[in-house]
Amino acid sequence: MNRNDFILRLEQALAGMPEEERRRAVEYYENYFDEAGPENEAEVLHTLGAPEKVAADILKEFRDVSSPAGSAGNTGKTGKKGAESYAERAKNRFQEMDNGQKALVLVLAAVAVICVVPACVGIVGGVGGILIGLICAVATVFLIVPVLDLAAWGCAIGFVVAAGYTAAAGTGAETLLFIGLALVSAALGILLWKLTVYLFRTLFPALLNGIVGLFRRVFHRS
The missing domain is CATH 1.10.8 (Helicase, Ruva Protein; domain 3)
Known part of the structure; x- marks a missing residue:
């Protein structure tokens, strides 16, 4: 055959x-x-x-x-x-049901919607809240480090001025104290400046590329 x-x-x-x-x-x-x-x-x-x-x-x-x-x-x-x-x-099949069966089906469907929709909204809201919290934490780090760096340099300049004032007044001990504080503030400012450069030159681009790559993978799969 x-x-x-x-x-x-x-x-x-x-x-x-x-x-x-x-x-x-x-x-x-x-x-x-x-x-x-x-x-x-x-x-x-x-x-x-x-x-x-x-x-x-x-x-x-x-x-x-x-x-x-x-x-x-x-x-x-x-x-x-x-x-x-x-x-x-x-x-x-639904049309073949009697009125009691139809009513039961409609009630069960309504209960399912009432139970499922708030749960979905809660899950979405929770995930959104976590993401917003992470974004705020990262943004805080990127903002607070430059601010602290500026504050350290400001303190260094202030201590230098104070040292000059005390030197003019003839108080040597206070002059040495302010000079030491100025050096400490300057050292802290240099450290924070290096950290700021690292954050914005290395860490920020890597973080941005990671986020962009994540969205590309998500949209590519969808």
Whole structure:
């Protein structure tokens, strides 16, 4: 038996089906053979088995979905959907319920919405709050270090002025104290300046590139 023999016997075995349904079932298997290719024809024939058995499976499921609770148009063994979609079937089932069952379904749906929506809002709000907190913390670090650096240099300048004033007044001990404080403030200012340069020249670009890369991966996957 070859492909043509299989299709011919299948058409004959499906003679009890409406013309449109029989044509769709036969077309499905013709496409099945086309996709497999001539080199795999023997393997496909072995896998499918006798066309009469395939037709029996199709007719059985066709009768099942042609019942009042189902819909015509399913071509059986292939798992192919008929004309009626899942949403239409669900709608038909809902319409077949009595008023009490419909009311129960509507109440359960309303309860599910009432329970799920606030939970989703809470989760989104919590995640958003965490992200905002992290952003504020990072921004605080990038702002406070330059401010402290400016304050350190300001203190150094102030201590130098104070040292000059005390030197003019002839108080040597206070002059030495202010000079020492000025040196400490200057050293702290240099340290904070290096930290500021590191933050804005190295850490900030790396952080920015990481955020951009994260958004690219998210949007690429979506």
